[in-house]
Amino acid sequence: MRARLPDIAPAGSPATAPRTFLRAALAIAVLLAACSGEPDPATTPARDPDASAEGQAGPIISIRSDPETSAVPAWRAPDVPVDAGNLAQRKQEAAAALEADELFGEADDAIPLYLALREHAPADADVATGLERALGAVLQHGDAALAAIDDDRAALRRAQEIAAVAREVAPEREAVVEYLARVERADAAQQANRSGERALNARKIVVAGGKGAVAHFREALRLRPGDARAMQGLAAAESALIRQAELAANQDDYAAAEDWLAKAAKVRPDMDTAADARERIARQRASRVGNLRDLGLAALTREDLDAARRHLATLLRIAPAGDPAAVELRRQIELASHYGLFRPGQAFTEALDRGGRGPEMVVIPHGAFRMGAADDEADARDSERPSRNIRFDRGLAVSRNEITVGEFRRFVTATGYEARATRRGHSTVYDERSGSLVRRSGVDWRSDYAGKPAGDQLPVVHVSAQDAAAYAEWLSEQTGHEYRLPSEAEFEYMLRAGSQSRFPWGDGAPPAGAGNFTGALDESPGGRHWRNAFKGYGDDAWGPARVGSYSANAYRLHDLAGNVSEWVADCWHDSYRRAPVDGQAWINPGCADKVVRGGSWASSPEQTRSAWRLGSDRDTTNARVGFRVVRQI
Known part of the structure; x- marks a missing residue:
């Protein structure tokens, strides 16, 4: 043939x-380091980004x-x-x-x-x-x-x-001359590729004078645009630089990691690979910071302050300046002796004497804050002033959520207790037809905001201040530990959760998912909208929502600023003059009016402020007020 x-x-x-x-x-076959010849992060040290990185184990490519x-x-x-x-x-x-x-x-x-x-x-x-x-x-x-x-x-x-x-x-033919030139360029491109691959395996990735792998691969692309081998070589070079960044990050050297990433970003600037790696390392760094914080807090539960301080030292070395995790751990170490066997952020439930368990509690850190409205705060009232500094000498356990219908039902079933609305046969509910709160017969703690049967995971409403205190007393009897309503100072402290702004989240509208507030985007079953609401906000609820439906605050507590307002232990006073300076409840024996704190699903933005407070008859029951409990630790 x-x-x-x-x-x-x-x-x-x-x-x-x-x-x-x-x-x-x-x-x-060019195999990226992730597939072949990858250095072992446990044995290969991170290198200076300006060095050639020669002598490391294993080839970058085969x-x-x-x-x-x-x-x-x-x-x-x-x-x-x-x-x-x-x-x-x-x-x-x-x-x-x-x-x-x-x-x-x-x-x-x-x-x-x-x-x-x-x-x-x-x-x-x-x-x-x-x-x-x-x-x-x-x-x-x-x-x-x-x-x-x-x-x-x-x-x-x-x-x-x-x-x-x-x-x-x-x-001499022009077509032949042009073809020979094309062949020469292709051959030179392949020679540049070979030089790039040798430089890559020698860890000479980016070298001054154009002798590094990246320069060789770019020369190949200049000679032969679109050369797949050169593009693959650049990808391998980029991957090798990113790997060095990862190795540096694994050794908590995030400054070196950023230097490596900066070099990687210049290899293929039109690709997102280096940016994606930067995000991964940032997440790793954030995770590492969070892990060190958690390790430090765990050491505190063992009362091992030396270990906690070691974790803090590492955290301070790798975390960005002012990182809240470092601030938190340092504060917890300084105050660890005030928590006993508990730790800040710890969640727990306690067994009840007659079976079952009490509400989930979260330990919030002790500390100090400024209570009340600032002198220049918009919509503030005289009853919210004078603002004053409050310090708590011990931590406090707080129910993560508002007490639910199901939790209150367990109390009533166990004791036969008759709540105020049950005894008098009515409470105040929301009326869709008028858009107002009206009195309705046959409504008590078993009812929702509109007077219909309430689900067990809804916050209990239609309860008086005395009903709330009776539930707390029952928990104390069942667990052998002191449960009670929070003081007004304790409530504002846990509501602010470290903030001093007008609202717990800042000074503007709440962020998405922050809570159940009056939002301009909310709509009632009958198509009503709020006249006075947060612009641009919606929470998909009209009336109280299931507890825990929205984001927790910094102390891992839900619904303090919204969902339902809450009874606290204090008697009502027109201002904070002569109020206790230690954060204890301000109680006058026999007082008729109690304090309600925290916004609700039907509160105006003004009433959702951190400093907002209201005096109400202790026997009041309605669709907007519930409660939560605290426990001494």
């Missing part, structure tokens, strides 16, 4: 090698030799005898070989035949035309070989061998 130059196979399929190119084709990297020898046409007797036959043979795309592999292929014919009959127009067509065909095959370099590493060798043929046939 007569040999001919084959078509170049499409991407992803092998090419059929011609007799002229019976050489093994080896492909280079490299196999390019096929036939030796120089392609010059092509010489085989001798083909032509004389007057066989001239016509040779012309027919040449035309047939050209038609069959049998171009130069053997003496009876088109180009050797036409060259011999041209030597014998230089003026023959048919010979000149045939040779021109054969040259064009071989150049087309050469261009196809160049186009296949990304998928077939043997293609460059074929293109070079075709170049040798074209150079012998018509070295």
Whole structure:
């Protein structure tokens, strides 16, 4: 069978090698560090980003030799005898070989035949035309070989061998000169790729003077735009730099990690890889900071202050300046002796003497805050002033949520207690028809805001201050520990949770999911909207929502600023003048009016402020007021 130059196979399929190119084709496989030769973060130290990082274990990529990297020898046409007797036959043979795309592999292929014919009959127009067509065909095959370099590493060798043929046939022809230049550029690009891969494995990724891997791969792309091998090499270089950043981060050296990431970001600036790595490392850093904080807090529960201080020292070294986790842990270490066996943020429930468990409690940190409204606070009232500093000498356990209907039901079932609304047979509910709160018969703690049966996970409403205190007393009897209503100071302290702003979340509208407030986007079942509400806010609720439906505050407590307002232990006073300075409840024996704190689902923005307070008859029951309890620790 007569040999001919084959078509170049499409991407992803092998090419059929011609007799002229019976050489093994080896492909280079560039495997990113994540797949092959990845340094072990436990044993490979993070390096200076300006160093070449030589001497680290394992290659960054795996490299196999390019096929036939030796120089392609010059092509010489085989001798083909032509004389007057066989001239016509040779012309027919040449035309047939050209038609069959049998171009130069053997003496009876088109180009050797036409060259011999041209030597014998230089003026023959048919010979000149045939040779021109054969040259064009071989150049087309050469261009196809160049186009296949990304998928077939043997293609460059074929293109070079075709170049040798074209150079012998018509070295001065413009098409040949241009083709030879293309082959030269492709060859130089592959040489640059090889240099880049060697530099990459030598950890010379970014080196001054253009000798690093990145410079070599960019040179390959300059010579041959879109070169897949070069682009893959840049990806590997970027990956190696990111890996160094990860190694630095694993050693808590986030400054070095950022230096590595800055270098990685310049390798492929149009890609998001380095930015994604920066986000991952930032999350790792945040997680590490949080973990150190948690380790420190855990050490405090064991009363191991030395361990807690060691964790704090590491945290301060790796955390951004002013990180709240460091501030929190430092505060907890300083005040650890005030918590006994509890720890800040600890959640627990206690067994009840008659079975079951009490409400979930969360330990909030002791500390100090400024209670009341600031002198310049908008919508503040005289009853919220004068503001004053309050300090708590011990931590406090607070029910994470408002007491629910189900929890209050357990109390009533166990004791037979009759709540105020049950005894008098009515309470105040929301009336959809009028959009107002109205008195309705047959409503008590088992009812929701509209007087319908309430689900067990809703906060209990239609309870008086005395009902709330009775529930707390029952918990004390059942657990053997002191449960009570919070003092007004304790409530504002847990509501603010470290903030001193107008609202617990700041000075503007609440962030999404912050709580059940009066939002301009809220809509009642009948299509009503609030006239005085937070602009742009909605919480998908009209009336109290299930407890814990919205974000917890910094002390991991829910619904202090919204959902339902809450009874506290204090008697009502028109201002804070002569109020206790230690945060204890301000109680006058026999007082008729108690204090309600915290906004509700139906409170105006003004009434959702952290400093807002209201005096109400202790026997009042309605659809907006519930309660939560605290426990001494």
